[in-house]
Amino acid sequence: MLARSLISRACLSNLSKPNILAIKRDLSHTFYANAAPLRRSRFQPIKKESESAAETATAAGSIEELLDTKIAEKLNEEKVVETAKSSKSKQQHKRPQNKDVKSENDQQKQKVNDKRAAQGSKNSEPENIQKRDYKNEQKRINSTQKPAKVSKVKVKAKKKAADNPNSPKYKLDIPTFLSVANFATILKVRVPELIEKLDDLGFENITNEHILDAETAELIAQEYGFEVNRDDNTGADLFPASETTDSSKLTPKAPVVTIMGHVDHGKTSILDYLRKSSIVKGEFGGITQHIGAFVVQTPVSKKKITFLDTPGHAAFLKMRERGANMTDIIVLVVAAEDSVKPQTVEAIKHAKGSGVPIVIAINKCDKPEANPDKVVADLASHGIDVEDYGGETPVCRISAKTGLGMKEFEETIVTVAELLELKTEERANVEGWVLESQVKKGLGNVATLLIKRGQLKPGCILVSGTTFCKVRVMKDEHGKPIKVAKPAQPVEVSGWKELPEAGDYAIQAKDENYAKKVIINREKRKRMMDEASQVEEMNKRRIKSIEDSKKSEKIQEYQLQGFSLEEIKELEPDLFDDESNKIKYVNFIIKADVSGSAEAVRQSIEGLGNDEVKSRIIFEEVGAPTESDIARAKDSDAEILVFNTKVPKDILNSASKSKVEIKEFNVIYHLIEDVLKTLTSKLTPIYETKVISKVAIKQLFEIGLKGKETMIIAGSRVIDGTFKKNSQVRLVRNGEVIYTGKVKQLKVVKNDVNEVKNGADCGVSLEGDPEMKEGDIIEAFEQIPIQRHL
Template sequence: MGHVDHGKTTILDYFRRSSIAKDEKGGITQRIGAFVVKPKSSERSITFLDTPGHAAFLKMRERGANMTDIVVLVVAAEDSVMPQTIEAIKHTKSAGVPMIVAINKCDKPDANPDKVVADLSRNGVDVEDYGGEVPVIRISAKTGMGMKDLEETIITVAELLELKAETQNIPVEGWILESQVKHGLGNCATFLLKKGILKKGMILVAGTTWCKVRVMKDENGKSATQAKPAFPVEISGWKDIPEAGDFAIQAKNEAFAKKVVANRERRKQQLMEADQVEDMNNKRLKQIQTKRVSYIIKADVSGSAEAVRQSIEGLGNDEVTAFVLYAEVGPPTESDIERAKSSGSTILVFNMKVARDIANSASSAGVKIQEFGVIYHLIESVVTTLTETLPVKFETKVVSKASIKKLFEISLKGKNSIVIAGSRVTDGILKKSLDVRIVRNGETIYNGKIKELKIEKDDVAQVKNGGDCGIALEGDPDLEVGDTIENLSKIPLKRHL
């Protein structure tokens, strides 16, 4: 596990002496792969799960299962700890899985493995370098540096864990790693065994579907007659596609499998209905949680107090509303100030004067007192306050456009290559500081920011209408010639009740 493009697949590529990484789209793993490696230094086999993300891993953690025995946390020596690195650390700790750190790309000139170790320690990894228990191996999957040490460390940790799997006279258990529909095979799933020995004809239940194993293939696509724990196989025969991350168990026969699935589907429906009820309750709660602006009313006579109360209690909408804590006859007192302070209320005084000592006391306490002699002035003031309390909403306006004329891929020293969009501004002034979106065939395919804006080799803050420029976008989205880059400005809308 680790951050995108830190070399997870390249490490596996080295072990398998294959070209997995080169075949991956954009150099980034597109799906979960399970691969078996047989080290020369041991009789053991190592099954690697090469993960593009952590969805299946999270699902296992949520269900209280450990899909992996060991996590190899891959960190690039020149990038150090990145957001997905931190995410992987959290997932590993939550699942209670032992960790080995592989600091990759140590052959690069800007590699700084010592900084990586320090950053990992700061993020809660108990590294051996600082007296902890987590092994740290400095490697280069490209040159082979340290790869033997990594392999031996994995085997050593596995031996210390005394990993064993039950195989005899025990039902099959395991995890669904991925699933898809294949031409000629139908619904297929990659399955990793935890217990038992899987054979053709066996019945499996996973989630709300079941399978009679019809075809079984190993990681290389060759037909297999059986599979043992920790060995991944692709199996077909599923009635519906199981979900990645589902835990699968063997059923004694088809009738029992159908019964289990029916019970699970019924339970799923019950949970769905419960979620719908919860959603309705949340909506009601949201209505209850409408922001309230609280007032205390003090008036000369009871009729005035009641009139003011009735006039402002109906003001507001589903976002903000006026709330009257209480309405009383008589001038404001120290008690009113204390209650206003504790409740965050404003004191509205109608047809009376506020004593100077009370005004000073309110000011010291941070309590606002407003005096009115005309009721509609009072109402206007409350409406103004409610309006100012409304959440800010923005209107997105296109202020400039540029058309992509040509794409260039530039390699940066010590970093990944980036795509530069050679563009011409066709409307307005293109500004680097504003958000952008990419429009293709009338559809928005990207929202983000400009990372670099250049005229020839010079960095610029803006480009005028008709000007040519080079644009690099954050996240390096997939661009095409003819795409339109739109500069966006967010304009706050004037809100009214």
Template sequence: MSIYPLRPPVVTIMGHVDHGKTTLLDSLRKTSVAAGEAGGITQHIGAFSVTLPSKKTITFLDTPGHAAFTAMRARGAHVTDIVVLVVAADDGVKPQTIEAIQHAKDANVPLIVAINKIDKHDANLDIVREGLLKHEIFLEEDGGETQSIQVSALKGKGLDDLEEAIVALAEMLDIRAEVDIGCEGYVIESQVEKGRGNVATVLVKRGTLKVGSIIVAGRSWCKVRNMVDENGKTMKQVLPGTPVKVIGWKELPNAGDEVLEAENEDLAKKVTENRTLKHIREQQVKDLEVINEKRRQRKEEIHEERSQMRDMKRAVWMYYQGLLPEYPSRPPPVVKPTNEDEKQKEYDIYTSVIVIGDVSGTVEAVVNALDEVGNNEIRVDVIDFGVGDVTESDIQMAAATEGGIIIGFNVKAGKKVQSEASRLKVDILTFNIIYKLLEEVKSRLTSLLPPIIETHVTGEATILQIFQITVKGKQQKPIAGCRVTNGTILKNQRVRVMRGSRMIWEGALESLKQVKKDMTEVKKGMECGMGFDDNFEFQEGDLIQSIVTKEIPRSL
């Protein structure tokens, strides 16, 4: 047996949207998280510890179910010991269920399947089992090793069985960790909180985190000023397997960053400075690679152009020597090659947005979701993003780009900021449900797309004869003597004149008459004279079509 003490298992709840993950956690910790969530959808990772009646402690991570949060779910799977896969008995295995299975496999984490909503009339356990088998999840009742527990999160059925299954699996895994070493862990989430500044939820995996400790995460460091648990209780020290909100960060770390304790502030500063320099160098290398690639392409273009010029000069010389029968034609210009990435960046229309969110993981998910909105004509251009409330500098940046807008997610804009936005005519759109955000953005993009113009022919007439009439100033004007062959010719509609398959003119009728009587419409089989509001040469046999154009709005 290990000399290290046991620590609480870290359990991640995963599954498809609306399969009952948050309701399950709500029942486990006896709080009303589900009722407080906007739209019933968890918008960011929640981390908290639950003490069971058996006095055993389990740390739960609640990962969002919406498709836009795939990256966050993957991050959750890599800091967990056990995954509880929630599958609704009335819905079966769905896309995010499959993603969760893959994340767990990639992280080599054992699964417990919680088949939820078993109390519903259309529950079908066979469909759930068949869906899991397709993805190589073999349940114990089918001869496999994966435990499955039937639960009703809403009514609290089967929760004791689920707790026992988690505790039993944790005991079998013998999850232990050192407590007398420097703290190691992961940033689960980070945000800016009013009165607290930069705050990060840290899950301690090894060692003990204490107030006053110096820790480093990514390119940020922190002297722990204060720590609070999920209930707001102040903590002096935190043992492995426990999540806690850490206050005192110099900069916001990123969700998923590894947390390591440093001996002192000087070492922490040196580490973060080195990481920052490394990041800058990596960016510079990427930029240099792009520059070198463009230089290489230009070099190839110049080489090709010079080669074509030499070939052209040689061909001209051969023509004058009588070696070629015709003077050589000039070769086509060299077309600059483009790769697929460059092609994707060529858009006719785009909307510039700045994304501001309450937590870094959510901002990341929103930005990734916006990158998927659009088509080959229109896209969203995220020019900046950040964590915290909307500021005046955000408004000014948006105003600097034509049509720039601010998208806030779970954040507010103060009166002063709103006044600045009104002055600079910048729209601030705030949301707390991601699919509503995406719907609004799609709607705005759709409104920028040019409509589809449909032309409908309502009548056709053939020019049988051309007459000359005298108009003002004794000038002669040609009139088309026609017979309507199809539909109705209307005086107030536009017409086009077709010669074979080619349109030679489009415009309005100046006159529509039968003998000397003005007509508003002439129907099939009737003869009439037509004058046009433009001078062009029409001929006998030309086809005149009365047309109506409709603008059809487009959608993404």
């Protein structure tokens, strides 16, 4: 009725029939779009913004004002059009002074009239008013957020941005990550409008709390006519040079050989024999503790070979992977009496995956129990194409202890290297791998590099990871100062601003200023990657929060209907979180002699555990523990694991006072075993009930106490074991336990006793005076903890 009366008022305003129909359509769209939330409010709650909009839009006065505005606009439009037509007619009848040139005044008037007419025409189009589907928008806002298919979204957004290259550009600063609501504020658009835009680009079920990355936000901003500001440092970086095909620039280089194998199969003994040095005696547990690099000149061919020595334990997987990535040949050492072991299988998988040629060294062939033929067969069963079976992988039977077959072993490596025709560029920017890094007295931060390309000299600027170095002092593997380090040569370099990480790639920069720009850029990218890794977790937590809120509302609904929490759990157990599924974390702090060792320890123990308890590394650093480490351990309830370095006495005393445990290790597998033991101790104990004796109740007696009090005594007989007064007991009736507690009194005739033997009669009363009946069984039991394992 209200709408009809308002339309009637429009008709009385002398508007043309088409404009009356247009107003009617406009009013209909506006009325029903704004009334939709009111209709929905009878069945479901809606957001506050929708409520306020609906209350304002559906008020009678508001609609009257809306219609008055529309009528005024239409009258004004008709007046403007008539004025424009009249002006044009007058100009046609008036003789122009110049047919080709209009007066400046007429041009201005014509521009104004055209602009007004165009604006009026635009406002009169009813299809532009119905812009949105409010029903679908409300569903989208209230729905649970799901991750969008970002790759498809970005492709679609890029295409749309490319289709509109001539749109105006305004400078805009966008953070690395931002929510849809914050992005709408930056763009100065309404949140529902931005959500609709994201929906068009392929995002699904977006809410105003959804997190966007900078790349996606930039593409969307371009559609709104914005241009995102970029930091000048963003493009500053260093990358490895591509391999040249110009043979005139290449020179031969020594092969880089990595030795792999199971613990104590003789890798260090082989190196010791080759370079005639006594490394084995100084090592703890007979293993090599860090990656070292050594240049060996073979006694027969006088060729140089650079050996990388990766530890044989499975714990050093990451270091071994890095060793194989920088190597030309892999030597797989297998003991003749032990054959293939788990670490051997692991090394085989990595060696085959790297595509590097393999040389098999069957060591300890001098022992009586040696069985090299079995080793060959086992290796073949694990996919090694051995020469003995017609393959291409050479097998050398050696003994590092006696020198058996060692000359043939060296020549085999040289032969394989010659077939590879190893060459590199010496006249190029320096590139190489960081083998190790540590702080040395008198030198500061030093790192051992293995040069891959170019010639390193003092004064060169190197960038590795997020640190750089201006080379000051260079030393070879023997500690002697050198002026030039060539490809395949290990060299110790001082002058690093911060310690680089073992395994990082080092590249020469043109100058120190550019190196700093590279560092800034890499640190920025690292922060972005760290933040990116947290975005998914943030969205998961947000979804979990929404789900928890819905669960709480449902629980409250049940409670309003009179249900208790126990009854609700029985009806809908999914509404409650399972506390038993929560993981306990045991925190550790790692302190090691060098960065490679610290990383190896972390790789060894990080994530150890099961779905009940897990290890977590909260901090790792090179060097001995400090007071700050103790404070950090105390705050986070962590153990400090010290590997291959000494702990000062004052630090040990301080840790003892702070009740912080510091554990020292020199052998990696001892450290792993201790961590596993600590994790096992944190497992929730499981007990097994063991019945140690049984008493059958024959007859009940009521005896008087002081005053009018009485007590029930069960006349019983011990039918199994020895019944003791201090035992934990339970009362069993018809196979069901109806009471658990302690014995109050145990008597034989009238005497109090502590135990009764099997077959003897006794009187028993229980604490709490539970109801006992003839035929009940009293069982004495004990809880025996079951040994649990990870």
